[in-house]
Amino acid sequence: MQLVDDLIAGNRRALARAITLIENDGAEVRDALAALYRHTGRAHIVGITGSPGAGKSTLVNALAKAYRQQGYSVGIIAVDPTSPFTGGALLGDRVRMRDLSGDPGVFIRSMATRGSLGGLAQATADVILALDAAGFQRILVETVGVGQAEVDIASTAHSTIVVEAPGMGDEVQAIKAGVLEIADILAVNKADREGADKTVTALHMVLGVSNLSTRQVRHHGQLLDAGLPAPASDAGWTLPIIKTVALREQGVPELLAAIEEHRGYLQTSGELQRREEDRARIALVHILQAAVLRRLQKNVSAQQLQHLVAQVAGREQDPYSAADRLLPAVLTA
């Protein structure tokens, strides 16, 4: 496939076109991704997540610059799962562009939601594949918030950084938000602000009282999906807490070093293989579920579906019986 050949050869236009295909979710994209796939597996994928206002975009920016200084090529994906139409994602992009645009070793892409039901997580995973195949060595995936989409997207990363900032609310909220459970590295950004040390102390306390290792929890969540037993806990990695001031690039070299150390740990411990298998399992389930939705759209007319929907909404029929009625059409090729 010419597009795939061009992309693998490092052609930026081919990469951009492939990503557009992924976002439009056309029929061609499947074949392209299948062909790309064997050229992937070389990039290190870094997820960056945390509450709004923690300074994630600035930190991603600083991290990308630091990686460039070390000679690594960098792909950046900014995911905004809640903003289907307005300019949230674009806004962050404009800021980024000032520092990084024009550098052929950097590729930046924003992604907003394509509807719910895992569509965005799957599209993000596919764009990661495209950047990986195009030869980008470090891929930074920034997600807003602490919801399920972020957990899904973090699960496609090799190293997940959770960004906190001082004064973002009570410390107990950090536990409640639950993002610590997906973290490989914690960054306390805006560390020049009052309360930074208090935040670091609170995080240490939360980590101290947690009975389950963070990785054990993460694996549980994913493997339950496919009904498989959870693997042994990932006790070999101690979650580092790193203070940063992203705006002034303070702490960024330390953060970069922690990521690279984590990468080394993943490779030598066999954990990398386990995470790659997790990613593969999730990809399989997503692809199968997408196939079901496609069959529904192909085999059931909008009118038929609307009729059934109106009956369910009017309580003339329950949704389980209605789904049973749709199932044969979904199962037909």
Add this chain to the structure above:
Amino acid sequence: MQLVDDLIAGNRRALARAITLIENDGAEVRDALAALYRHTGRAHIVGITGSPGAGKSTLVNALAKAYRQQGYSVGIIAVDPTSPFTGGALLGDRVRMRDLSGDPGVFIRSMATRGSLGGLAQATADVILALDAAGFQRILVETVGVGQAEVDIASTAHSTIVVEAPGMGDEVQAIKAGVLEIADILAVNKADREGADKTVTALHMVLGVSNLSTRQVRHHGQLLDAGLPAPASDAGWTLPIIKTVALREQGVPELLAAIEEHRGYLQTSGELQRREEDRARIALVHILQAAVLRRLQKNVSAQQLQHLVAQVAGREQDPYSAADRLLPAVLTA
């Protein structure tokens, strides 16, 4: 079905047992939900979402007390999508219990994630059905964060309240978080804090510059899933911004009044019917996707799946071809 009869008669134990069945996702639950369904559609469902630290739990608590004073029975569902094993959801519950426990007109349930891929959104929707059938008149669904799970869960609510608080970060983050797009009512909680008026002004500005109505965006997101055209925008409702101090129950009567006003608007405008149809459509898709996962688990052994997963992880096979190999097993009854 005895369980269903007891539940509809208002038996608390039957309700608790039904919810446990829903959470365990057993085979019986399907039949129970199908039987329950025609007894639903009477409750008004209120979603409460927003950033961690905004004081959602306290606000839900105060709102429940206010509804009780007006004689309404209240069901509360606290959803924590990111915390599969640790005590986030339970923690919020304990606080709540002090004020509301022992009141037979209140039923409180926490739900943590059951794995990703829409499982939690579906379970939450099912628990809402059970509370509705059991006769609870107002159902408050609290979700943490701003991710896709929250958008999904908000889409099952009739009225969605987005809770902000002063000083939670730059105002532009409110746009970026995108939660405004799902709001029917905005609450600025902790309004006795410095910066509350600034937050209200910022929200007014954001709403003012937004070209799309909030509801239009919401409908888009959902209907894209099923490939249906988006309906006309919901221009008849002006998003109210209400200042509250939940801890001291200030502004809570006003918030309650806004919810009831929104309920009246939904009924008279025909928008209620449209939202019920949205919910039905989403339920149908979720049930179909769950059916696919169940078939995968039933028809493919853990060993077979693991073998395929290892091949994909090792780049010996791409996930699309692997999914094609699984599809016949998924499509077989």
